[in-house]
Ligand code: FES
Protein backbone atom coordinates (compact mmCIF):
# COMPACT_ATOMS: atom_id res chain seq x y z
CA UNK A 1 0.00 0.00 0.00
CA UNK A 2 1.42 3.35 -0.91
CA UNK A 3 2.04 6.04 1.64
CA UNK A 4 -0.64 8.13 0.01
CA UNK A 5 -3.22 5.41 0.17
CA UNK A 6 -2.20 4.78 3.74
CA UNK A 7 -2.63 8.38 4.57
CA UNK A 8 -6.03 8.37 2.96
CA UNK A 9 -7.00 5.32 4.95
CA UNK A 10 -5.98 6.56 8.32
CA UNK A 11 -5.63 10.30 8.08
CA UNK A 12 -7.60 12.68 10.07
CA UNK A 13 -9.90 14.84 7.98
CA UNK A 14 -7.31 16.88 6.19
CA UNK A 15 -9.76 17.77 3.48
CA UNK A 16 -11.49 19.98 5.93
CA UNK A 17 -8.37 21.96 6.68
CA UNK A 18 -8.04 25.27 5.04
CA UNK A 19 -4.51 26.32 4.35
CA UNK A 20 -5.20 29.90 5.39
CA UNK A 21 -6.02 28.85 8.89
CA UNK A 22 -4.78 25.35 9.53
CA UNK A 23 -1.34 24.14 8.84
CA UNK A 24 -1.39 20.38 8.37
CA UNK A 25 1.73 18.69 9.57
CA UNK A 26 1.94 15.17 8.36
CA UNK A 27 2.95 12.70 10.98
CA UNK A 28 6.12 12.08 9.04
CA UNK A 29 7.07 8.55 9.72
CA UNK A 30 6.07 7.56 6.24
CA UNK A 31 3.24 5.36 5.47
CA UNK A 32 1.18 6.24 8.46
CA UNK A 33 -1.44 8.80 7.87
CA UNK A 34 -1.93 10.50 11.17
CA UNK A 35 -2.00 14.19 10.49
CA UNK A 36 -1.25 16.64 13.21
CA UNK A 37 -3.72 19.45 12.83
CA UNK A 38 -2.15 21.87 15.24
CA UNK A 39 -0.47 25.07 14.26
CA UNK A 40 -3.32 27.47 13.70
CA UNK A 41 -2.32 31.05 14.18
CA UNK A 42 -4.12 33.37 16.54
CA UNK A 43 -6.30 32.62 19.46
CA UNK A 44 -9.22 33.99 21.31
CA UNK A 45 -7.96 33.18 24.72
CA UNK A 46 -7.66 36.82 25.57
CA UNK A 47 -11.28 37.37 24.71
CA UNK A 48 -12.45 34.79 27.17
CA UNK A 49 -15.01 36.35 29.39
CA UNK A 50 -17.67 35.57 31.84
CA UNK A 51 -18.75 32.30 30.18
CA UNK A 52 -16.24 30.59 32.35
CA UNK A 53 -15.31 26.94 32.45
CA UNK A 54 -16.57 26.05 28.98
CA UNK A 55 -13.77 28.01 27.41
CA UNK A 56 -11.28 27.61 30.18
CA UNK A 57 -9.36 24.93 28.31
CA UNK A 58 -5.63 25.12 27.97
CA UNK A 59 -4.22 25.71 24.50
CA UNK A 60 -2.65 22.30 23.77
CA UNK A 61 -0.34 23.43 20.99
CA UNK A 62 2.68 23.81 23.24
CA UNK A 63 2.35 20.09 24.02
CA UNK A 64 2.38 18.93 20.41
CA UNK A 65 4.25 15.63 20.04
CA UNK A 66 7.63 16.13 18.44
CA UNK A 67 7.74 13.94 15.37
CA UNK A 68 11.02 13.08 13.82
CA UNK A 69 12.11 10.37 11.45
CA UNK A 70 10.00 8.47 9.03
CA UNK A 71 7.92 5.85 10.79
CA UNK A 72 5.69 6.21 13.80
CA UNK A 73 5.24 3.29 16.05
CA UNK A 74 1.75 2.57 17.22
CA UNK A 75 2.06 4.42 20.51
CA UNK A 76 3.38 7.52 18.82
CA UNK A 77 0.60 7.33 16.26
CA UNK A 78 -2.00 7.08 18.97
CA UNK A 79 -0.35 9.98 20.81
CA UNK A 80 -0.59 12.11 17.67
CA UNK A 81 -4.21 11.13 17.14
CA UNK A 82 -5.06 11.95 20.73
CA UNK A 83 -3.29 15.25 20.47
CA UNK A 84 -5.23 16.07 17.32
CA UNK A 85 -8.46 15.42 19.11
CA UNK A 86 -7.41 17.65 22.01
CA UNK A 87 -6.47 20.34 19.58
CA UNK A 88 -9.72 20.03 17.64
CA UNK A 89 -11.71 20.18 20.83
CA UNK A 90 -9.88 23.33 21.89
CA UNK A 91 -10.37 24.76 18.38
CA UNK A 92 -14.10 24.09 18.52
CA UNK A 93 -14.35 25.90 21.84
CA UNK A 94 -12.48 28.85 20.37
CA UNK A 95 -14.92 28.99 17.47
CA UNK A 96 -17.83 28.92 19.82
CA UNK A 97 -16.30 31.69 21.85
CA UNK A 98 -16.06 33.75 18.66
CA UNK A 99 -19.76 33.29 18.09
CA UNK A 100 -20.62 34.33 21.59
CA UNK A 101 -18.44 37.41 21.40
CA UNK A 102 -20.02 38.34 18.10
CA UNK A 103 -23.45 37.93 19.62
CA UNK A 104 -22.36 40.26 22.36
CA UNK A 105 -21.37 42.81 19.77
CA UNK A 106 -24.69 42.50 18.00
CA UNK A 107 -26.47 43.16 21.24
CA UNK A 108 -24.20 46.11 21.83
CA UNK A 109 -24.99 47.58 18.42
CA UNK A 110 -28.67 47.16 18.97
CA UNK A 111 -28.46 48.62 22.45
CA UNK A 112 -30.82 51.67 22.66
CA UNK A 113 -28.16 53.75 24.39
CA UNK A 114 -25.62 53.06 21.71
CA UNK A 115 -28.22 53.75 19.00
CA UNK A 116 -28.53 57.37 20.20
CA UNK A 117 -24.97 58.10 19.19
CA UNK A 118 -24.93 56.36 15.83
CA UNK A 119 -26.63 57.08 12.58
CA UNK A 120 -28.99 54.44 11.16
CA UNK A 121 -26.61 53.94 8.24
CA UNK A 122 -23.64 53.21 10.50
CA UNK A 123 -25.66 50.79 12.56
CA UNK A 124 -26.92 48.94 9.48
CA UNK A 125 -23.38 48.59 8.19
CA UNK A 126 -22.10 47.35 11.53
CA UNK A 127 -24.94 44.90 11.81
CA UNK A 128 -24.37 43.53 8.32
CA UNK A 129 -20.69 43.01 9.07
CA UNK A 130 -21.47 41.31 12.35
CA UNK A 131 -24.00 39.03 10.71
CA UNK A 132 -21.44 38.00 8.10
CA UNK A 133 -18.88 37.29 10.81
CA UNK A 134 -21.45 35.39 12.78
CA UNK A 135 -22.40 33.20 9.81
CA UNK A 136 -18.73 32.46 9.22
CA UNK A 137 -18.22 31.55 12.87
CA UNK A 138 -21.21 29.21 12.73
CA UNK A 139 -19.76 27.46 9.70
CA UNK A 140 -16.48 27.00 11.51
CA UNK A 141 -18.17 25.51 14.52
CA UNK A 142 -19.88 22.94 12.30
CA UNK A 143 -16.60 22.11 10.64
CA UNK A 144 -14.91 21.80 14.02
CA UNK A 145 -17.62 19.42 15.20
CA UNK A 146 -17.23 17.28 12.10
CA UNK A 147 -13.48 17.20 12.52
CA UNK A 148 -13.66 16.22 16.17
CA UNK A 149 -16.15 13.50 15.32
CA UNK A 150 -14.05 12.11 12.47
CA UNK A 151 -10.91 12.25 14.56
CA UNK A 152 -12.65 10.31 17.31
CA UNK A 153 -13.79 7.71 14.78
CA UNK A 154 -10.25 7.35 13.52
CA UNK A 155 -8.92 6.98 17.03
CA UNK A 156 -11.48 4.27 17.78
CA UNK A 157 -10.56 2.54 14.54
CA UNK A 158 -6.87 2.62 15.34
CA UNK A 159 -7.52 1.22 18.78
CA UNK A 160 -9.46 -1.65 17.19
CA UNK A 161 -6.54 -2.34 14.88
CA UNK A 162 -4.16 -2.44 17.80
CA UNK A 163 -6.44 -4.78 19.70
CA UNK A 164 -6.80 -7.06 16.69
CA UNK A 165 -3.06 -7.16 16.29
CA UNK A 166 -2.58 -7.99 19.95
CA UNK A 167 -5.13 -10.80 19.64
CA UNK A 168 -3.39 -12.09 16.57
CA UNK A 169 -0.05 -12.01 18.37
CA UNK A 170 -1.52 -13.91 21.27
CA UNK A 171 -3.01 -16.66 19.12
CA UNK A 172 0.27 -17.01 17.26
CA UNK A 173 2.17 -17.30 20.52
CA UNK A 174 -0.28 -19.88 21.80
CA UNK A 175 0.35 -22.00 18.75
CA UNK A 176 4.05 -22.18 19.54
CA UNK A 177 5.04 -20.14 16.57
CA UNK A 178 7.43 -17.23 16.67
CA UNK A 179 5.24 -14.23 17.32
CA UNK A 180 5.43 -11.14 15.15
CA UNK A 181 7.57 -8.30 16.34
CA UNK A 182 6.58 -6.97 19.72
CA UNK A 183 6.83 -3.40 18.55
CA UNK A 184 3.94 -2.80 16.23
CA UNK A 185 4.88 -0.48 13.43
CA UNK A 186 2.28 1.73 11.96
CA UNK A 187 3.01 0.12 8.63
CA UNK A 188 1.90 -3.21 10.01
CA UNK A 189 -1.22 -1.56 11.36
CA UNK A 190 -2.00 -0.50 7.86
CA UNK A 191 -1.31 -3.98 6.66
CA UNK A 192 -3.63 -5.38 9.25
CA UNK A 193 -6.28 -3.14 7.80
CA UNK A 194 -5.66 -4.76 4.44
CA UNK A 195 -5.36 -8.26 5.74
CA UNK A 196 -7.76 -8.94 8.52
CA UNK A 197 -10.58 -11.01 7.10
CA UNK A 198 -13.44 -8.94 8.31
CA UNK A 199 -11.69 -5.68 7.59
CA UNK A 200 -11.14 -6.34 3.92
CA UNK A 201 -8.54 -8.60 2.41
CA UNK A 202 -7.94 -7.20 -1.03
CA UNK A 203 -6.72 -9.47 -3.80
CA UNK A 204 -7.78 -7.85 -7.02
CA UNK A 205 -6.42 -6.70 -10.34
CA UNK A 206 -3.65 -8.22 -12.42
CA UNK A 207 -1.07 -10.15 -10.41
CA UNK A 208 1.83 -7.88 -9.55
CA UNK A 209 5.46 -8.84 -10.24
CA UNK A 210 6.72 -11.26 -7.63
CA UNK A 211 8.67 -9.85 -4.73
CA UNK A 212 12.25 -11.20 -4.55
CA UNK A 213 11.48 -12.48 -1.03
CA UNK A 214 9.11 -15.07 -2.46
CA UNK A 215 12.01 -16.57 -4.40
CA UNK A 216 14.11 -17.17 -1.33
CA UNK A 217 12.72 -20.61 -0.60
CA UNK A 218 13.44 -24.14 -1.69
CA UNK A 219 10.94 -25.12 -4.38
CA UNK A 220 10.19 -28.68 -5.45
CA UNK A 221 9.99 -28.66 -9.24
CA UNK A 222 9.87 -32.31 -10.32
CA UNK A 223 9.61 -35.88 -9.12
CA UNK A 224 12.86 -37.83 -9.24
CA UNK A 225 11.25 -40.68 -11.16
CA UNK A 226 10.48 -38.34 -14.06
CA UNK A 227 14.13 -37.36 -14.50
CA UNK A 228 16.14 -40.08 -16.20
CA UNK A 229 19.82 -39.87 -17.06
CA UNK A 230 19.08 -38.77 -20.59
CA UNK A 231 15.92 -36.72 -20.14
CA UNK A 232 15.28 -33.07 -19.43
CA UNK A 233 12.47 -31.33 -17.63
CA UNK A 234 11.80 -27.79 -18.80
CA UNK A 235 10.15 -25.65 -16.17
CA UNK A 236 9.12 -22.05 -15.84
CA UNK A 237 9.75 -20.59 -12.44
CA UNK A 238 8.96 -16.97 -11.60
CA UNK A 239 8.61 -16.20 -15.29
CA UNK A 240 12.03 -17.50 -16.23
CA UNK A 241 12.61 -20.64 -18.31
CA UNK A 242 14.84 -23.30 -16.72
CA UNK A 243 15.71 -26.84 -17.60
CA UNK A 244 16.54 -29.65 -15.19
CA UNK A 245 18.73 -32.59 -16.18
CA UNK A 246 21.19 -35.00 -14.60
CA UNK A 247 24.94 -34.49 -14.68
CA UNK A 248 27.64 -37.13 -15.16
CA UNK A 249 27.44 -38.06 -11.48
CA UNK A 250 23.67 -38.55 -11.71
CA UNK A 251 23.00 -35.48 -9.60
CA UNK A 252 20.41 -33.05 -10.96
CA UNK A 253 21.21 -29.56 -12.14
CA UNK A 254 18.99 -26.67 -13.14
CA UNK A 255 20.23 -24.26 -15.80
CA UNK A 256 18.76 -21.44 -17.77
CA UNK A 257 16.78 -22.86 -20.67
CA UNK A 258 18.35 -20.46 -23.16
CA UNK A 259 21.53 -21.11 -25.07
CA UNK A 260 24.35 -18.61 -24.55
CA UNK A 261 25.05 -18.62 -28.29
CA UNK A 262 21.82 -17.48 -29.90
CA UNK A 263 19.17 -18.11 -27.29
CA UNK A 264 17.80 -21.37 -28.58
CA UNK A 265 15.72 -23.27 -25.96
CA UNK A 266 17.99 -26.00 -24.68
CA UNK A 267 15.25 -28.46 -23.79
CA UNK A 268 14.70 -28.96 -27.52
CA UNK A 269 18.11 -30.61 -27.58
CA UNK A 270 19.34 -33.70 -25.78
CA UNK A 271 21.40 -34.87 -22.82
CA UNK A 272 24.67 -36.63 -23.58
CA UNK A 273 27.04 -37.88 -20.88
CA UNK A 274 25.70 -35.47 -18.28
CA UNK A 275 25.70 -32.41 -20.57
CA UNK A 276 22.76 -30.74 -22.18
CA UNK A 277 23.30 -30.15 -25.87
CA UNK A 278 21.76 -27.23 -27.74
CA UNK A 279 19.94 -28.49 -30.84
CA UNK A 280 21.03 -25.51 -32.95
CA UNK A 281 24.84 -25.64 -33.13
CA UNK A 282 25.52 -28.31 -30.57
CA UNK A 283 27.00 -26.32 -27.69
CA UNK A 284 27.03 -28.45 -24.54
CA UNK A 285 26.56 -27.34 -20.95
CA UNK A 286 27.25 -29.07 -17.64
CA UNK A 287 24.88 -28.82 -14.65
CA UNK A 288 26.73 -25.77 -13.32
CA UNK A 289 25.94 -23.90 -16.57
CA UNK A 290 29.47 -23.99 -17.99
CA UNK A 291 29.73 -24.49 -21.73
CA UNK A 292 32.11 -27.42 -22.20
CA UNK A 293 31.79 -28.03 -25.92
CA UNK A 294 31.49 -25.71 -28.90
CA UNK A 295 31.67 -27.84 -32.03
CA UNK A 296 33.23 -26.35 -35.18
CA UNK A 297 34.85 -23.43 -33.39
CA UNK A 298 37.49 -22.67 -30.76
CA UNK A 299 36.10 -23.28 -27.24
CA UNK A 300 35.50 -19.97 -25.50
CA UNK A 301 34.55 -19.10 -22.00
CA UNK A 302 30.76 -19.18 -21.95
CA UNK A 303 28.30 -19.85 -19.15
CA UNK A 304 24.58 -19.82 -18.60
CA UNK A 305 22.85 -19.24 -15.26
CA UNK A 306 22.46 -22.23 -12.98
CA UNK A 307 20.42 -22.49 -9.79
CA UNK A 308 21.22 -24.43 -6.62
CA UNK A 309 19.57 -27.77 -7.28
CA UNK A 310 19.30 -30.88 -5.10
CA UNK A 311 17.43 -34.12 -4.89
CA UNK A 312 15.78 -35.22 -1.71
CA UNK A 313 13.20 -37.86 -0.88
CA UNK A 314 12.13 -38.37 -4.46
CA UNK A 315 11.90 -34.75 -5.48
CA UNK A 316 14.13 -32.26 -7.29
CA UNK A 317 14.41 -28.92 -5.53
CA UNK A 318 15.70 -25.56 -6.71
CA UNK A 319 16.45 -22.27 -4.98
CA UNK A 320 15.43 -19.44 -7.35
CA UNK A 321 16.23 -16.57 -4.94
CA UNK A 322 19.23 -14.26 -4.78
CA UNK A 323 19.88 -14.89 -1.10
CA UNK A 324 22.12 -17.84 -0.20
CA UNK A 325 19.99 -20.96 0.12
CA UNK A 326 19.08 -22.23 3.56
CA UNK A 327 21.00 -25.27 4.74
CA UNK A 328 18.08 -27.65 4.97
CA UNK A 329 15.56 -28.72 2.43
CA UNK A 330 12.19 -29.45 4.03
CA UNK A 331 10.83 -32.97 4.12
CA UNK A 332 7.57 -33.60 2.30
CA UNK A 333 7.43 -37.32 2.91
CA UNK A 334 4.06 -38.80 3.86
CA UNK A 335 3.81 -39.96 7.48
CA UNK A 336 5.21 -43.41 8.38
CA UNK A 337 3.02 -46.26 7.20
CA UNK A 338 2.01 -44.58 3.94
CA UNK A 339 3.04 -45.78 0.49
CA UNK A 340 3.23 -43.42 -2.44
CA UNK A 341 0.78 -44.53 -5.13
CA UNK A 342 0.78 -41.65 -7.59
CA UNK A 343 2.96 -38.74 -8.60
CA UNK A 344 1.37 -36.47 -11.12
CA UNK A 345 2.50 -33.20 -12.69
CA UNK A 346 0.18 -30.74 -14.40
CA UNK A 347 0.67 -27.35 -15.97
CA UNK A 348 -2.31 -25.15 -15.18
CA UNK A 349 -3.27 -21.77 -16.62
CA UNK A 350 -3.89 -20.08 -13.25
CA UNK A 351 -1.80 -17.99 -10.90
CA UNK A 352 -0.47 -20.21 -8.11
CA UNK A 353 -2.07 -18.16 -5.33
CA UNK A 354 -5.53 -18.82 -6.72
CA UNK A 355 -4.82 -22.52 -6.82
CA UNK A 356 -3.55 -22.47 -3.23
CA UNK A 357 -6.68 -20.59 -2.16
CA UNK A 358 -8.69 -23.38 -3.74
CA UNK A 359 -6.69 -26.23 -2.22
CA UNK A 360 -6.85 -24.70 1.24
CA UNK A 361 -10.63 -24.58 1.09
CA UNK A 362 -12.74 -27.60 1.82
CA UNK A 363 -16.10 -25.93 2.34
CA UNK A 364 -16.60 -25.87 -1.43
CA UNK A 365 -16.41 -29.67 -1.76
CA UNK A 366 -20.12 -30.61 -1.47
CA UNK A 367 -20.96 -27.97 -4.07
CA UNK A 368 -18.07 -28.31 -6.49
CA UNK A 369 -17.01 -31.94 -6.36
CA UNK A 370 -20.41 -33.48 -6.83
CA UNK A 371 -19.20 -35.87 -9.50
CA UNK A 372 -16.06 -37.02 -7.74
CA UNK A 373 -14.91 -37.39 -4.15
CA UNK A 374 -17.71 -35.39 -2.52
CA UNK A 375 -20.53 -37.12 -4.36
CA UNK A 376 -23.36 -37.65 -1.91
CA UNK A 377 -21.87 -35.48 0.82
CA UNK A 378 -24.47 -33.60 2.76
CA UNK A 379 -23.97 -29.92 3.35
CA UNK A 380 -23.06 -29.39 7.02
CA UNK A 381 -24.80 -26.63 8.94
CA UNK A 382 -21.40 -25.31 9.97
CA UNK A 383 -17.93 -25.92 8.58
CA UNK A 384 -14.88 -24.83 10.55
CA UNK A 385 -11.14 -25.09 10.27
CA UNK A 386 -9.50 -25.45 13.67
CA UNK A 387 -5.87 -24.63 14.26
CA UNK A 388 -4.84 -26.11 17.60
CA UNK A 389 -1.16 -26.49 16.94
CA UNK A 390 -0.07 -23.97 14.37
CA UNK A 391 -1.49 -21.00 12.56
CA UNK A 392 -1.19 -22.77 9.23
CA UNK A 393 -2.00 -26.29 10.29
CA UNK A 394 -5.18 -27.81 11.66
CA UNK A 395 -8.21 -29.89 10.91
CA UNK A 396 -11.60 -29.51 9.39
CA UNK A 397 -14.77 -29.87 11.37
CA UNK A 398 -16.94 -31.88 10.65
CA UNK A 399 -14.70 -33.54 8.04
CA UNK A 400 -12.00 -36.03 9.06
CA UNK A 401 -9.38 -34.08 7.20
CA UNK A 402 -6.14 -32.55 8.50
CA UNK A 403 -4.58 -29.82 6.44
CA UNK A 404 -1.49 -27.68 6.41
CA UNK A 405 -0.19 -24.83 4.31
CA UNK A 406 3.56 -25.21 4.15
CA UNK A 407 5.30 -22.09 2.85
CA UNK A 408 5.98 -21.10 0.21
CA UNK A 409 3.44 -22.98 -1.95
CA UNK A 410 2.69 -26.40 -0.53
CA UNK A 411 -0.48 -27.99 0.82
CA UNK A 412 -0.40 -31.22 2.80
CA UNK A 413 -3.56 -33.02 3.73
CA UNK A 414 -4.53 -36.29 5.35
CA UNK A 415 -8.03 -37.57 4.75
CA UNK A 416 -9.65 -40.20 6.93
CA UNK A 417 -11.47 -42.76 4.83
CA UNK A 418 -13.69 -44.97 6.92
CA UNK A 419 -16.97 -44.96 5.09
CA UNK A 420 -16.74 -43.38 1.69
CA UNK A 421 -19.47 -40.83 1.18
CA UNK A 422 -20.06 -40.41 4.91
CA UNK A 423 -17.21 -38.39 6.24
CA UNK A 424 -18.98 -36.34 8.87
CA UNK A 425 -18.43 -36.56 12.55
CA UNK A 426 -15.08 -38.30 12.69
CA UNK A 427 -11.57 -37.07 13.14
CA UNK A 428 -8.72 -38.48 11.05
CA UNK A 429 -7.45 -40.32 14.11
CA UNK A 430 -10.72 -42.18 14.44
CA UNK A 431 -10.53 -43.39 10.86
CA UNK A 432 -8.74 -46.65 10.21
CA UNK A 433 -7.53 -45.85 6.71
CA UNK A 434 -6.20 -42.66 5.21
CA UNK A 435 -5.20 -40.92 2.05
CA UNK A 436 -2.33 -38.45 2.20
CA UNK A 437 -1.96 -35.72 -0.41
CA UNK A 438 0.82 -33.36 -1.31
CA UNK A 439 0.15 -30.43 -3.61
CA UNK A 440 3.01 -28.20 -4.70
CA UNK A 441 1.94 -25.08 -6.61
CA UNK A 442 5.08 -23.81 -8.28
CA UNK A 443 4.72 -20.21 -9.48
CA UNK A 444 5.63 -20.66 -13.14
CA UNK A 445 4.41 -17.22 -14.09
CA UNK A 446 1.71 -14.80 -13.12
CA UNK A 447 -0.76 -16.84 -15.17
CA UNK A 448 0.63 -20.34 -14.86
CA UNK A 449 1.24 -22.92 -12.17
CA UNK A 450 3.17 -26.15 -12.28
CA UNK A 451 1.28 -28.48 -9.98
CA UNK A 452 3.04 -31.43 -8.42
CA UNK A 453 0.63 -33.88 -6.85
CA UNK A 454 1.60 -36.88 -4.79
CA UNK A 455 -0.90 -39.31 -3.34
CA UNK A 456 -0.15 -41.90 -0.67
CA UNK A 457 -2.28 -44.46 1.14
CA UNK A 458 -1.84 -46.28 4.41
CA UNK A 459 -3.88 -49.24 3.14
CA UNK A 460 -4.24 -51.42 0.04
CA UNK A 461 -0.55 -51.57 -0.86
CA UNK A 462 -1.46 -54.03 -3.58
CA UNK A 463 -2.91 -51.18 -5.65
CA UNK A 464 0.60 -50.04 -6.36
CA UNK A 465 1.29 -53.17 -8.34
CA UNK A 466 -1.77 -53.07 -10.54
CA UNK A 467 -0.69 -52.28 -14.11
CA UNK A 468 -1.74 -48.89 -15.44
CA UNK A 469 -2.94 -47.80 -12.01
CA UNK A 470 -0.91 -44.62 -12.47
CA UNK A 471 -3.18 -43.72 -15.40
CA UNK A 472 -6.27 -44.33 -13.36
CA UNK A 473 -5.01 -42.14 -10.52
CA UNK A 474 -4.15 -39.45 -13.01
CA UNK A 475 -7.63 -39.66 -14.46
CA UNK A 476 -9.18 -39.26 -10.99
CA UNK A 477 -6.90 -36.37 -10.12
CA UNK A 478 -7.70 -34.59 -13.38
CA UNK A 479 -11.42 -35.08 -12.87
CA UNK A 480 -11.27 -33.48 -9.42
CA UNK A 481 -9.05 -30.68 -10.64
CA UNK A 482 -11.29 -29.93 -13.59
CA UNK A 483 -14.20 -29.47 -11.23
CA UNK A 484 -12.17 -26.76 -9.54
CA UNK A 485 -10.43 -25.35 -12.53
CA UNK A 486 -13.40 -23.92 -14.39
CA UNK A 487 -14.35 -22.01 -11.24
CA UNK A 488 -10.84 -20.80 -10.47
CA UNK A 489 -10.33 -19.69 -14.07
CA UNK A 490 -13.54 -17.70 -13.77
CA UNK A 491 -12.28 -16.15 -10.54
CA UNK A 492 -9.00 -15.29 -12.20
CA UNK A 493 -10.83 -13.52 -15.00
CA UNK A 494 -12.88 -11.51 -12.50
CA UNK A 495 -9.81 -10.76 -10.40
CA UNK A 496 -7.78 -9.44 -13.34
CA UNK A 497 -10.68 -7.18 -14.18
CA UNK A 498 -10.66 -5.73 -10.69
CA UNK A 499 -12.91 -7.96 -8.57
CA UNK A 500 -11.64 -8.77 -5.09
CA UNK A 501 -11.41 -12.55 -4.80
CA UNK A 502 -11.28 -12.22 -1.03
CA UNK A 503 -14.15 -9.81 -0.78
CA UNK A 504 -16.08 -11.37 2.07
CA UNK A 505 -14.25 -14.14 3.91
CA UNK A 506 -16.18 -16.16 6.46
CA UNK A 507 -15.05 -18.46 9.25
CA UNK A 508 -14.38 -21.52 7.08
CA UNK A 509 -12.01 -19.40 4.95
CA UNK A 510 -9.54 -19.21 7.81
CA UNK A 511 -6.69 -21.18 6.27
CA UNK A 512 -6.96 -19.43 2.90
CA UNK A 513 -7.01 -16.05 4.59
CA UNK A 514 -3.95 -16.98 6.62
CA UNK A 515 -2.15 -17.99 3.47
CA UNK A 516 -2.99 -14.57 2.05
CA UNK A 517 -1.74 -12.85 5.20
CA UNK A 518 1.49 -14.76 4.87
CA UNK A 519 1.74 -14.00 1.16
CA UNK A 520 1.03 -10.30 1.70
CA UNK A 521 3.84 -10.17 4.24
CA UNK A 522 6.24 -11.79 1.76
CA UNK A 523 5.07 -9.50 -1.04
CA UNK A 524 5.84 -6.53 1.21
CA UNK A 525 9.28 -7.90 1.94
CA UNK A 526 8.46 -8.16 5.65
CA UNK A 527 11.34 -9.51 7.71
CA UNK A 528 9.10 -11.33 10.14
CA UNK A 529 6.48 -13.46 8.46
CA UNK A 530 3.23 -14.35 10.20
CA UNK A 531 2.61 -17.97 11.22
CA UNK A 532 6.14 -19.14 10.60
CA UNK A 533 9.83 -18.55 10.45
CA UNK A 534 11.53 -15.91 8.39
CA UNK A 535 12.64 -17.07 4.99
S1 FES B 1 22.03 -21.36 -30.37
FE1 FES B 1 22.76 -22.89 -29.12
S2 FES B 1 24.51 -23.56 -30.10
FE2 FES B 1 23.84 -22.00 -31.34
Ligand SMILES: [Fe+2]
Nearest residue numbers: 358368369484
Ligand atom coordinates in the same frame (compact mmCIF):
# COMPACT_ATOMS: atom_id res chain seq x y z
FE1 LIG C 1 -11.72 -28.46 -4.97
